[in-house]
Amino acid sequence: MWGHALNNPFIQNAPLQTLVQSVFSPTAFDFWVSHLNPTWSWQRPLARIVARQIASQDCVTLTLKPNRHAQPFLAGQHINITAEINGARFTRSYSPSMVPNQANVFTITVKRMSGGKFSNWLHEHAKIGDVLELGAPFGEMTLSNVYQKHVFLAAGSGITPFLSLIHEWVAQGALGEVTLIYWAKTQTELCFVEAFSALTQKYSNLHVYYALTQEQTPQNFQTPNHFIYERINQSLLDTLVPDLNQRVVYSCGPAAFVEQARRLTQEQAKDFYGEAFGLPLITHDSTEQVNIHLTKSNRTIRVASGEPLLAALEAQGLKPESGCRMGICNTCVCTKQAGTTEHILTQERDTEAGSSVRICISSARSDLTLDL
Numbered sequence: 001m002w003g004h005a006l007n008n009p010f011i012q013n014a015p016l017q018t019l020v021q022s023v024f025s026p027t028a029f030d031f032w033v034s035h036l037n038p039t040w041s042w043q044r045p046l047a048r049i050v051a052r053q054i055a056s057q058d059c060v061t062l063t064l065k066p067n068r069h070a071q072p073f074l075a076g077q078h079i080n081i082t083a084e085i086n087g088a089r090f091t092r093s094y095s096p097s098m099v100p101n102q103a104n105v106f107t108i109t110v111k112r113m114s115g116g117k118f119s120n121w122l123h124e125h126a127k128i129g130d131v132l133e134l135g136a137p138f139g140e141m142t143l144s145n146v147y148q149k150h151v152f153l154a155a156g157s158g159i160t161p162f163l164s165l166i167h168e169w170v171a172q173g174a175l176g177e178v179t180l181i182y183w184a185k186t187q188t189e190l191c192f193v194e195a196f197s198a199l200t201q202k203y204s205n206l207h208v209y210y211a212l213t214q215e216q217t218p219q220n221f222q223t224p225n226h227f228i229y230e231r232i233n234q235s236l237l238d239t240l241v242p243d244l245n246q247r248v249v250y251s252c253g254p255a256a257f258v259e260q261a262r263r264l265t266q267e268q269a270k271d272f273y274g275e276a277f278g279l280p281l282i283t284h285d286s287t288e289q290v291n292i293h294l295t296k297s298n299r300t301i302r303v304a305s306g307e308p309l310l311a312a313l314e315a316q317g318l319k320p321e322s323g324c325r326m327g328i329c330n331t332c333v334c335t336k337q338a339g340t341t342e343h344i345l346t347q348e349r350d351t352e353a354g355s356s357v358r359i360c361i362s363s364a365r366s367d368l369t370l371d372l
């Protein structure tokens with residue numbers, strides 16, 4: 001279980017803990033004990049990579065064993081994972097494809113992103129024995145205890161929370177019905193096909209459809225009738241989920257996909273939960289420039305009005321803390337002391353001094369003062 005600590009005699013022995021605490025700072029303690037075991041730490045949530053497996057053409061699954069400081073999390077939630085790459089710390093959010101089990105391990109399945117420093121490092125350099133830092137779990141897309149009929153709509157690496165959600169649904173008795181529609185460009189990009197196949201054979205109330213957008217001839221598949229070849233649209237949903245008005249819908253994938261899923265289902269479905277990665281394509285008028293004054297670093301920079309603030313600051317060499325980059329983990333939050341910001345997804349504007357701003361999904365609509 002998650003709460004079972006790694007076998008760390010330093011941390012679990014109370015008298016020794018007191019003695020050590022009086023001699024070392026937590027940082028010094030971490031430095032010295034990490035030479036004995038890299039996941040031993042006074043207080044930092046860490047996890048060691050204990051296995052890696054190819055999940056698809058461009059995805060790798062890493063199995064992680066956390067230390068005792070890691071917080072429990074639910075299927076469908078995300079956690080921030082931090083690694084040091086060439087001396088710099090990078091953080092990205094992942095929704096585990098398996099939550100901690102009896103052996104106290106969980107998995108993340110990482111898609112290699114073109115130009116993605118972190119995902120490429122996890123693919124090419126992260127090895128068994130390496131230690132990653134974990135953040136607190138976050139996210140609302142957990143299994144409903146109100147509705148028993150679910151529709152899961154996944155695109156690309158948005159599939160990862162649904163494997164753990166389906167395992168959670170099984171653990172809770174596999175009641176009601178689950179329909180998963182999973183979009184990928186080609187068959188070779190599909191993850192977890194064997195797992196889904198085993199689950200559908202066991203549970204007749206679980207239905208899985210694979211939707212390919214750039215291929216029409218899946219090879220060696222036992223269930224070719226479960227392949228479809230169209231993007232998300234109303235008539236497809238009407239055909240595959242005729243009882244949508246009795247179901248709760250979950251969608252995870254690129255922002256445009258989740259928005260489309262929301263638009264097509266929200267009015268009929270009982271409820272809708274969406275989690276998007278990346279921001280919709282943003283067009284901003286780069287001719288209109290605003291000043292961003294950063295009080296902690298005592299700098300003023302000029303950025304385009306309407307440009308996502310996190311990306312704009314990074315483009316100028318600043319490194320504000322960030323995690324999910326999609327507005328749900330709060331890692332990037334800061335206080336706005338003056339000025340007008342705009343929520344990139346909802347276009348809502350905020351003029352209030354002293355309000356909190358998530359800079360990954362906010363843009364400046366006037367000169368701003370931020371406590372960064």
Ligand code: FES
Pocket residue numbers: 321322323324325326327328329330331332333358359360361
């Ligand atoms: S980085 Fe997660 S909310 Fe901004």
